[in-house]
Amino acid sequence: MTEPILVLADAGAWEAWLAEHHGARSGVWLKIAKKGSGATTVTLPEALDVALCHGWIDSQRKRCDDTYYLQRYSPRGPRSPWSQVNVAKAEALIAAGRMRPAGFAEIEAAKADGRWAGAYEAQRNATVPPDLAEALERSERARAAFEALGKTDRYLLVLPLHKARTPESRAARLRKAIAALEADPL
Known part of the structure; x- marks a missing residue:
């Protein structure tokens, strides 16, 4: 230090x-x-x-x-x-x-x-964004893995989506999140 x-x-x-x-x-x-x-x-x-x-x-x-x-x-x-x-x-x-x-x-x-207007939610207030909810509906495996996560792990998965500064980076982060959930061995 x-x-x-x-x-x-x-x-x-x-x-x-x-x-x-x-x-x-x-x-x-x-x-x-x-x-x-x-x-x-x-x-x-x-x-x-x-x-x-x-x-x-x-x-x-x-x-x-x-x-x-x-x-x-x-x-x-x-x-x-x-x-x-x-x-x-x-x-x-x-x-x-x-x-x-x-x-x-x-x-x-x-x-x-845009960082001010795009400020991310605190964990206690965080909700599942609509694009993630739609992606989870399309993948039963990802949805099951997401539902098995605790509150902190759900927030850690959602936070990068909230922090994305462009639609392209948000879409890439969404794909990565779904892929990680689908790869989860449950």
Whole structure:
């Protein structure tokens, strides 16, 4: 891990760090206190809100020790998809007057290239898209394999369809999903 590991007491410390370093770093790991550990750090929701304000996003999470886990934050990439959850968070941060210029720039870029309007659903709200439902109706084997999947595995199968940026890539991802389901040994 070559990126720095930060232990920050609260959202204000994370805000101050990002205000100074948001354009000069490729990413950092934050030590986040586990619930019940007795340690005090910025919380996960606070850290994400501050990151979004500065055009950054969360990604990997790793175990650290019995007190902390590590959460990676980095500048949002030019093709980084937006979730509907983060779109709603960003809109609330704008309404609260917290969004910073770098955060606004990422939002404008996402609006310009369709990532904002094409934000993907959260797992708890995800539905089977009509094109996948139609393909499952045409393949009994794929439908049986899909129905045998748990909620998380279904979401992992549907998510690439939601993230597809062109009709061609969506069709290719749909074919790949159906082929994978048909190959499932059940």
